[in-house]
Amino acid sequence: MGKRLFILLVVLMSLSLIGIIFVQSFFINNSLENEEKNFTRSVTIALSFVSRDIQDYEIKRFYGLIQPYLAENKEPDSTIIRQLYITTEDDINDQTIIHRNTVLEERFKVPPSLFFEIDADSIDVSNFTSERTTNYYERSTIDGGLAIKPTKTLVEYSNLPEIGKQIYKDSYKTLLRDVPIYKRVTSHQVETLLRRQLKDEGIELDFEFAIYDDDLATKVHTRNFDKSGAYIGVPIFLDNNNESNYRLWVDFPDRKKFLLSSILWMILLSILFTSVIIVAYSSAIYQLIKQRQISQIKTDFINNMTHEFKTPIATINLALDAIKNPKIIADQDKVKRYLGMIKDENKRMHAQVENVLRISKLEKNELNISKERLKLHDLIGNAVDHVALIVEDRKGYVKTHLEAAKSSVLANETHFTNVIVNILDNAIKYSDDAPKIDVYTENIGNNIILKIADQGNGMSKQVAKRVFEKFYREHTGNVHNVKGHGLGLAYVKRIVDDHQGHVSVESEKGKGSTFIIKLPLIS
Structure with missing residues (x-):
């Protein structure tokens, strides 16, 4: 997939997801507004009935007071x-x-x-x-x-x-x-009528109410009524012109909770489905990016492997062509020399193939690693001996500071020696000047700490986070400037993990790197 097509797909998918979230939000907001309108309409109807009932009750009450007087x-x-x-x-x-x-x-x-x-x-x-x-x-x-x-x-x-x-x-x-309003109706009467009418409209909420004379509060009100939060009001005690200075106000402290509860299931389902879509989308994008990275890493790996095999094959072909020359074939010393070159290059290619196969088997858990009681200091000594000649040839040094009093670990001699050799080999390869390497050991609790510090090129924090990934190599513009194919440190981490240990790196660009291996001791 081309880079432009990949970016286009990501943009389109992102816009679609944002659109879905926007539509869901709009739909929920619209539903909430409709619920609020229905609530307002129901409250208005209930208040209108309350206003009518209060006035009708007052007129009937006074007519009942007059009738006995008229009869007398x-x-x-x-x-x-x-x-x-x-x-x-x-x-x-x-x-x-x-x-x-x-x-x-x-x-x-x-x-x-x-x-x-x-x-x-x-x-x-x-x-x-x-x-x-x-x-x-x-x-x-x-x-x-x-x-x-x-x-x-x-x-x-x-x-x-x-x-x-x-x-x-x-x-x-x-x-x-x-006549003063408090002599015409009581707070208890208003509350009783309000509660009954609201219940008939399907609203069973706690409420606060008050009757106001224009903007002045009257004695007919509940204790916690707040005019600033009043929800809706209707005129009460209308005169013959259907006008009144009195207004019955009502407020619902839990109105928002009540409205939200009516569409709560819709909100929860929308959040659930939207979350599923976001998770699926994020996972898909992550997998796409990861696949692109793996594809790029594999491309670099193939290029490096091709480069690693190309030189030995070319050397072997040249040696074979030379041996075929009648003048050379008669010279036994030169023939032996060319045959030795062929053998060395063949070993080199074999080692590369073995390295790749070893990593593959480790990933599939097919590599059987037997462990025995070993001294870590002995393994360090063997590894240093492997690279000693190379370091001396480049005018560098490898110094050991083995201060750990206990160094007995349960390990595989071959694989763990390779682990140390790989780290030392990296320190040599990534030192532009003479390699300067220090190896330290110390005991911390029931563990032994191995530190391999160099003064080479170092690496950035971003590279340090990914240096143990398979096939990963720092991109420097020329993937062949340092020979390798990004498997050495992946192998190191896999072997250390198999030994119930932990490996990490501390590095700063231009100031070298320190690899730290922590292993459990055995008694």
């Missing part, structure tokens, strides 16, 4: 009679029908102290009585337009006709307008 007064202060006649002709039954509606309005003087302390000498209260009479006359009984005798009469009585009810209602509204 035999003589009204004044009486007004209103009559209405309606005449209809019934041609089918040959008769005339006369409807008469009589409304008797009796006015009484009522002392205001019966209800409240009102600044007035008396209050006019009317008692209405309605009588409806329907007379049926045969046309033969009517002489000159005057009914002589009705053939049938229907009479209906009503103590309070509709017009009377409305007059009472309007009169009470005017009368009670100046």
Whole structure:
């Protein structure tokens, strides 16, 4: 996959993921707004019913107080009679029908102290009585337009006709307008009505309420009501013009929690599915990047291996061509020399192949490593002997500082010697000047610490974190400037881990590196 195509795919996938998250957030926010609108509508309906019930209860209560008073007064202060006649002709039954509606309005003087302390000498209260009479006359009984005798009469009585009810209602509204609110309704009444109406609307939440006269608080309120957080209010105690200075406010401290709980399952599912998508996306991107890195590392590995094999093969071909020369073949010394070169180059290629196969077997856990009791100091000495000639040839040194009093470990002699040799070989290869290497040992608790410090090129912290990865080599612009294929330190870590040890590196660019191996001691 090309770099541009890879970047394009990552960008498109990222934009798609961001789009999904945005859509989910928009949908959840929209659902929350709808829930809030429904909640507001339900609360408004409940408050409207409460306002109506409070006013209706007040009017019925005062009408109930007046009725006994009216019954005690035999003589009204004044009486007004209103009559209405309606005449209809019934041609089918040959008769005339006369409807008469009589409304008797009796006015009484009522002392205001019966209800409240009102600044007035008396209050006019009317008692209405309605009588409806329907007379049926045969046309033969009517002489000159005057009914002589009705053939049938229907009479209906009503103590309070509709017009009377409305007059009472309007009169009470005017009368009670100046009465203090706390004398008209109590906090307990309001709370009871509110709780009942809200429950009917499906809202069972704790609430705070208060009745305000314009912007002034009244005595009708709950203890913890806060006007600044009031949710919604409706007018209460409307006058005859449907206006009022009083307003009933209500607040729900747990309103947001209630609204969120209604769509909680939707939020949780959205978070769950979005998280799954993010994890899957991140994993896919990580795998793609890792595969690209592995592909690049393998490409470098193949190039290095090709380079490592190319030189021995070329040397062997040249030696074979030389031996074929009749002049050379007669010279036994030269033939032996060329045969020795062929043998050395063959060993070199064999060692490279063995190194690769060894790492492969370690990865598959197919390499059987037998361990025995060994002195780590002895293994260090053997490893130093392997590289001594190379170090001397480059005018360098390897100094040992074996200060550990105990050095007995359970190890495989061959593999652990190779571990130390590989680290020493790296120190030699990555020293531009004469290699200067110091080897230290010390005991810490039940462990022995081996430190191999050089004064070579060193490495950056980023490289130090990945130096033990298989095939990894620091990129310097020319992957062949130092021979190798990135398997040596991977082999070191794998063998140390197999010995229940730990390996790490401390390094600074231009100041050298220190490899630290920690192994458990055996008694």
